[in-house]
Amino acid sequence: MGLATVFGSGGGTSSYEDFHNTDLILLVGSNAAEAHPIIFHHIMKGVHRGAELVVVDPRKTLTTRRAHDHLQIQIGSDIALANAMAHVIIRDGLWHRDFVARATSGFDAYAASVADWAPERASGITGIVAERIESLAYRYATAKRAIIGWTLGITEHHNAVDNVFGLINLALLTGHVGRPGSGLSPLRGQNNVQGGGDMGALPDRLPGFQSVRDPEVRAKFEAAWGAPLASEPGLNQTQMFDAMQEGHLKGLYVIGENPIDSEANGHHTRSLFENLDALVVQDIFMTATAEMADVVFPARVSFAESDGTYTNSERRVQRVKAARQGPGQSQDDVWIVTALARAMGVPWEFKGAASVFDEMRHLAPNFRGMTYERLEKLHGMQWPVPSEDHPGSPVLHTRLWEKQVNPKAPFTSVDWQPPVETPTAEYPFMLTTGRRLAFYNTGVQSNGYDHPHNIGEWMEIHPHDAEMLGVADGDTVAVISRRGRVEVPAYYSLNVYRGAVFMSFHFPDHVETNLLSIDATDPKSGTAEFKATAVRIETRQ
Amino acid sequence: MAVNTGMPLTERVAAVVADLPKDRSQLLPTLWRLADHFGCLSPSLLAAVSEVMHIPYAEIYGVASFYALLPWDPGQPVIVRVCTDVMCSLKNSSELPTVLKDHEGVVVKESPCLGQCDLGPAALVGSRVVRNATPGNLAAEIGEMRHG
Amino acid sequence: MGNRITLTIDGQSVSVAEGTTVHAACEQVDTFVPTLCWHENLSPANACRACVVEVKGSRTLVASCSRVAEEGMVIETSTPRVANARRVVAELLTSTTDYSTAPELLDLIEMSSADTRRFAGGASWEQPVKDDNNLYIRDLSKCILCYRCVEACGDDAQNTFAITVAGRGFDSRIDAGFGRTLPESDCVFCGNCVAVCPTGALMEKTEWTLRSENKWDDNQITTTETICSYCGVGCQLSLHVLDNQIVKVSSPMDHPVTHGMLCVKGRYGYQFVQVEDHMPV
């Protein structure tokens, strides 16, 4: 969202390979060693070649253990850090004057917006001493090449897009974008989040990030599809939930999602779904959501039982192929959607994923040069690939380094807002959530194998906090937020600071973590604030 | 999952090596310091070193298990290393371990050449070199070690 | 593309890019030099010494896998000294190790005419299989101490450092620290050690079980390349399928995202695909 606004397309600007040849890697809100282990391999290759690794994370993680520097930031204070870094960079003249003048717009307003963000002020909010903020600003600004990577620690906040803008601003200020070894790298949480965006699974976009508001684009698709298209964006998920609440939205078709377990404020989600007139779920599992459905379409496992493509965090479009037969009457997603269309009276032909892809690439210039043959031969290709003789684009936005830059990349001033919930006497702890290495999301996939560390859900709590509460290592405690209550074993951990606790959301059958989390969402991206929930902890009587 | 170090031990270790830099090159001096302080090394001590120095536990073990002199025997016994290499063997040093094994609280080990070939048989009692070793002077040295 | 240098291999003049190893130079002229511990994606360990060649002017033989070619170097790959060294290396390894599932070692035995019984009968590596988790086993009777697993676990890929070479000399061994089981150790079960093991000392539990039941049949296994369905990294998977069941997952060593390495979910988290009762259909 932030990247698309500033640069015109929502993809990471660098390749994994860029991590090998850079001088500074700044990870913010990312535990790559556990959430993106193979990207972490690339990061560490760079580290072994001399790059400095700095991690900003409220927790100590496997990633921070390998970092040269770990800034253990207070939950939800990233913008304060980013603005203070910008403050230092501008104050001390470390910014890239030529790049800023040539390739960006809005610098003056931005400079004014960070003028009162002295590191001392940010220190009080982030919990990081001012000298370390200054030092990081210097190192980032003076590095020959630098990459900022981030994950859900940045985007699962009520001000997620502002968080991203805060980081993009730093790259624009220093010219660390659009060059080999310098860039902005969002590490995507799910295997095809990028591919979904590529294919237009966004309310305001058609395939290839083409805007639905653009009449020329619409005309192109209308001609190809033989149907009129809405000229205004549809609803994002938050808006859908609001519409369900208000009773406008009465039917829902859910493909490959398990919102009953995965959405914040689980009790609320369930009540919304109960009030729907029709719920259709297409999935490979009888998930909690599927259990509520009026109709369930059994699907095939996309990566092992059907054909298609995924796009990864470096914009690499790669082939997915069926390796085995799906069970029983299951069908792949394209077949089900086609059959549904036919049942609704549209005479679509049953064609495979290849023909869908071919249609898409002829309509979306970024993908035009990708054929299935090329994708296989080259181990996937990184968009944009405008023609069939184009090699793909490892680095995005190199245009920013041309003599004439048009359009320019705008600075976006952002102000820090605390998390929607902050500790109170009644709810004195901040719960933050995240992934554990061996597990994934709501566990429908990762609970199928026998991992030696699978002991169900547990909560990490600082030993001093635990002792204060009279909680022994391993005791089961009740965790209560304004929305719900769960019971979970608490283990002592020095990975969290005092006042913070950590849980994952991998074992909803054991502990429904998301009953607690707040459904305050970012108005721009629709992402909920999973990372900051005020809770109270009670010993179980 | 890593060995549970328990905070107290980690903190104790941190205190014992407080003056040593925490970089990897100080690993062996750190192990020596801890061996001297605690009498011997142990798995939980190595786990504490891992925490304090940010070196993976297995790596520390890989290094520590290489060296023959680092002590692992708990109960603070006196370790006697008798050279049974060529030159000391010619002077019948290989008989000494048999004589010494009756001493309580003494662990006798055979050692490669101790570099005392002109004054063999040689032995190390703790870290003290005994030249022209006999059951008698070894026993005296062991006694001194225990009481002094 | 940098400078080029010229060297002589078995009397033949060869031009290679500066920085090329002697072994890679030999490959360029189709001169086969055997390797055991060397792996394309790992730092050379220099441990097995199967790849030694004679370099004119050098007192000892030279490990070709790590030695960088120099201008004017004169290399012989099959002198009597080289042949003796290779043969003895094969004989020493086979005297300690169960080499039944080690293809490169079997090749080395054949090409060097090694007598696998010549040094047998002494101390060996025979020991019980370590079966302490349901993802992979460790059969250290088959270990040749090539260091590959340690490097893959360490700074060449995973950076977990859960295992190390411990002890020394003949008693050197791969260890997670005081002989701990893997679940007790820092191991995160990515299985990258398994992926690079050349001897079958490390093996997926599924493969090991099927082999012990005589059900593993390479000719019946199909391999399909696809992409992992977990996080957004986009790792290429090779799904090995036997009787419509995924029995193993690996990744191609030349893939630009993975370089053959995966995480625990990608390598082992596939069981959900074939839980046949996952949906009442």
Added chain:
Amino acid sequence: MGEVRRLLPQADRRSVAVSWDRVVERGFDKAYQRVLDMGSEAAIAEVTASGIMGRGGAAFPTGRKWDSVRSSPGTAKYVVMNADESELGTFKDRALLEQDPMGPLIGLLIAAHCVGARQAYCYIRGEYREVETALSQSIDILRKKGWVGGETVDVEVRRGAGAYIAGEETALFNSIEGKRPEPRVKPPFPTVKGLFGAPTLIQNVETLANIAVLFAHDVAWFRQYGTPATPGTKLVAISGHVNRPGVFEVPFGVPLQEIIDADDLAGGIAGTGHLQAVLLGGAAGTFLSSAEVAEVPLDYGPLAKHGASIGSGAVMVFDDSVDLAWVVTKLAHFFADESCGQCVPCRIGTRRVLEILRDGNTWQRESDLRELGLAMRDASICGLGQTAPMALLSMLDRPYLRRVEMKGDEHGE
């Protein structure tokens, strides 16, 4: 010619070994000042002119090594004193450090100054704890004089922990770096990429002591002793069946027989009174028969003709009552225990050699032992594996040293 006193001071010294007085008495203060005055380049030229070669065993020209480190690119450089003396039958560095620790230390400071190193290490064998203490005290004395620390060079003493292989220069670097002391592959050589990946000068204790006495005098003085090809003196450690075992300083070129027989040196054969053989150079050395001993001088060239080298300066003397196969078995035991385990020929080879010898099959399996030994010599990574079979091969090459086959266990193996 007999004993010389250069590195080992006369017994009638007034000063104690660990003292500033000793530095002055030995002229080392003037030596150090002379180097500072003449500048690094001239000093290295003087080292080169002196013809000093490394005394650790490899006999590499010292001046050339210094030049190489000095000219290697890099801001951080290191010098290391290798005092990890653990070679079987070798104890000359221990004697030197006990009797005159200031000499090697001054040599170290001079070396650091000449190659441009700000950090030096003394790596000392773990068993030599008393020597370590003396060395640390000596460094403290030099620190108080401002010769160590501050703007000059800092010196850190590192104590080993019982690993012979840590005396191999690259293994020693790994040990200092906190890694397993496994040798590294060469090239790159330490002069280019050594400790912490930086250009490093590593020298034996005795070599550094020679540096100190050289600059306390001059090249002409230094070259008074020894041969034109091999100037100077050598410390030899004599043990076994001689009347006066100990460490002696002798000029290069002196006949081996004289070292054994001279009254002020080893004082003649003890035991049965009949010399059977000498094992020259330590565990990795070469057997010389009594006939060979009678004809060779202590010099690299002539010894090479017999396949031998001075090595660490160990001279182990055996009378004719000793079964050399037993000695070789002992050596095999040593190498099997001390192999780091990194490469196949050494890790498994040292064990197989030991097994064959211990089973008393030395002569029946002569060809297996030869081929195994040659593979170890040719294909091992480092000097340990490469030289581990040397004594065995030298015995196999000297049929007249064969005795009636005896089982190792008859000797209490």
